Amino acid sequence: MAANGAIFIGWNRPVPGKEQQAMKLWQDSMEYFEKLRTEGRIESFDPVLLTAHGGNLNGFVFIKGDQQELDKVRREDSFVENVIKGGIYLQDYGVVQGFVGDGLANVFGKWSKAIGA
Numbered sequence: 001m002a003a004n005g006a007i008f009i010g011w012n013r014p015v016p017g018k019e020q021q022a023m024k025l026w027q028d029s030m031e032y033f034e035k036l037r038t039e040g041r042i043e044s045f046d047p048v049l050l051t052a053h054g055g056n057l058n059g060f061v062f063i064k065g066d067q068q069e070l071d072k073v074r075r076e077d078s079f080v081e082n083v084i085k086g087g088i089y090l091q092d093y094g095v096v097q098g099f100v101g102d103g104l105a106n107v108f109g110k111w112s113k114a115i116g117a
Helices: 019-038 067-075 077-091 101-114
Strands: 005-009 045-047 059-065 092-098
Touching: 005 067, 019 045, 019 059, 019 077, 059 067, 067 077, 067 092, 092 101
Parallel strands: none
Antiparallel strands: 005 059, 005 092, 045 059
């Protein structure tokens, strides 16, 4: 599979009093993403924790895969339930669609056309 899409899941820190639930969500999410990778539904996932820097992004997971398959994954109950829990247990939690590889070239092609370049 040549990845053309991405999902970026970022957060700040656990909501005070929800640290244990946030840790459980982390563990469950890593297992879930590994299952998706093993099944060939995503190409890869990279969890990242950032050092203290004064900002509100302290960690993220970067998932790469085929955009159509990622769109399916985002609509599945397991993914939606993780997103709901992330919003409850983590501050500044967000899930964003992204583009890589040919998907990036496609978006830049559309942008170039839009600006008349």
